[in-house]
Amino acid sequence: MNEAVFPKPAAEAVERPAPQPPLGLLAELTHRCPLRCTYCSNPLELDTRSSELDTETWKRVFTEAAELGVIHVHLSGGEPTARKDIVELTRHAAEVGLYTNLITSGIGVSEAQLDALFEAGCDHIQLSMQGADAGVTEQVAGYKGGFEKKEAFARAVVARDFPLTLNAVIHRMNIHQVPDMIDKAVAFGAKRLEIAHTQYYGWALKNRAQLMPAREDVDRTIGEVESARERLKGTLVIDAVFPDYYAKYPKLCNGGWGARTLSVTPAGKALPCHAAETIEHLEFWSVRDHSLAEIWASSPAFEAYRGTAWMKEPCRSCERRHVDYGGCRCQALALTGDPANADPACVKSDFHERLGEIATTEASTVADPGAATYRGFRKR
Numbered sequence: 001m002n003e004a005v006f007p008k009p010a011a012e013a014v015e016r017p018a019p020q021p022p023l024g025l026l027a028e029l030t031h032r033c034p035l036r037c038t039y040c041s042n043p044l045e046l047d048t049r050s051s052e053l054d055t056e057t058w059k060r061v062f063t064e065a066a067e068l069g070v071i072h073v074h075l076s077g078g079e080p081t082a083r084k085d086i087v088e089l090t091r092h093a094a095e096v097g098l099y100t101n102l103i104t105s106g107i108g109v110s111e112a113q114l115d116a117l118f119e120a121g122c123d124h125i126q127l128s129m130q131g132a133d134a135g136v137t138e139q140v141a142g143y144k145g146g147f148e149k150k151e152a153f154a155r156a157v158v159a160r161d162f163p164l165t166l167n168a169v170i171h172r173m174n175i176h177q178v179p180d181m182i183d184k185a186v187a188f189g190a191k192r193l194e195i196a197h198t199q200y201y202g203w204a205l206k207n208r209a210q211l212m213p214a215r216e217d218v219d220r221t222i223g224e225v226e227s228a229r230e231r232l233k234g235t236l237v238i239d240a241v242f243p244d245y246y247a248k249y250p251k252l253c254n255g256g257w258g259a260r261t262l263s264v265t266p267a268g269k270a271l272p273c274h275a276a277e278t279i280e281h282l283e284f285w286s287v288r289d290h291s292l293a294e295i296w297a298s299s300p301a302f303e304a305y306r307g308t309a310w311m312k313e314p315c316r317s318c319e320r321r322h323v324d325y326g327g328c329r330c331q332a333l334a335l336t337g338d339p340a341n342a343d344p345a346c347v348k349s350d351f352h353e354r355l356g357e358i359a360t361t362e363a364s365t366v367a368d369p370g371a372a373t374y375r376g377f378r379k380r
């Protein structure tokens with residue numbers, strides 16, 4: 001870096017701040033899942049059951065998280081209820097004072113298991129929604145009968161007077177169903193619906209050509225969400241995240257790298273974001289070898305892109321560098337080849353125009369769901 005051309009910002013202390021305590025922990029308890037969603041953001045190389053952390057290690061991680069200042073733990077995967085110890089883990093997380101959010105497909109969770117989870121202290125349920133009917137749900141998730149099971153699960157949660165959030169990841173296969181998904185969320189009794197356009201990591205990146213929506217469809221959903229928000233005030237809260245590929249500026253990713261949250265993979269690697277393993281040169285510490293506090297304070301992977309000192313131009317001198325912290329490192333790597341580049345969703349990125357071309361080209365190809373690759377463990 002040429003310091004004469006890109007002078008160092010004066011406030012070095014601000015550029016590399018000491019980390020504040022994290023607020024959230026994404027605990028990916030397992031990569032096992034009955035569904036095979038084409039948009040899944042799990043890595044292509046899934047952690048096997050034999051590599052998963054055991055019960056006692058997860059309990060230690062939850063205790064350390066609470067001591068570190070974490071408020072929310074998201075019990076996720078894969079399908080977290082595929083673990084036999086899910087109730088025990090939930091109970092422990094609640095006992096050490098964490099707010100527990102179970103992120104589930106709802107498939108294979110019995111009413112008795114649901115009761116046990118609530119009794120153990122589960123605070124909130126977030127249910128994935130792949131479509132508004134059986135056909136689209138099956139096409140997206142590669143699982144027959146999924147929609148009916150999800151509906152039954154949603155109704156069982158609400159019948160217990162429990163807060164339910166539905167999470168619908170939107171892409172070309174289901175974008176036409178956004179109004180129907182909103183109606184279903186109301187019919188199921190959910191209090192909140194997240195309409196989140198696909199982030200292209202893992203299986204979603206592999207299937208991007210089948211998933212990329214057209215610009216006009218995205219614009220239409222913005223209007224649909226806005227009018228539904230107005231109509232459903234007091235009944236349903238709708239959060240919406242729209243796609244990066246048609247954006248002007250990137251999103252603040254995970255509250256900033258190593259700033260607010262951390263993820264732990266089923267095998268125990270601690271990551272600054274759940275897709276960070278795609279940045280292969282980073283050194284990830286494992287919770288098997290280090291405490292969460294050590295990892296948060298000193299792990300090389302967390303230090304790599306913390307603050308703004310690592311930035312190159314155009315981010316380095318940009319007035320928005322403390323707003324979005326250069327966007328997503330994983331997207332910068334996937335689309336520009338260098339994780340230290342500005343996220344190409346940014347208009348100031350040299351790759352931004354190319355990003356728009358990719359989106360337009362892929363969205364205009366004839367959708368062929370049969371060409372999508374369903375998520376699954378690699379055959380060995």
Ligand code: SF4
Binds near residue numbers: 042128375
């Ligand atoms: S996105 Fe689908 S396949 Fe991936 S973990 Fe969630 S429910 Fe399972």
Ligand code: SF4
Binds near residue numbers: 249315316327343348
């Ligand atoms: S140049 Fe970098 S910091 Fe500025 S808006 Fe773009 S991505 Fe954000």
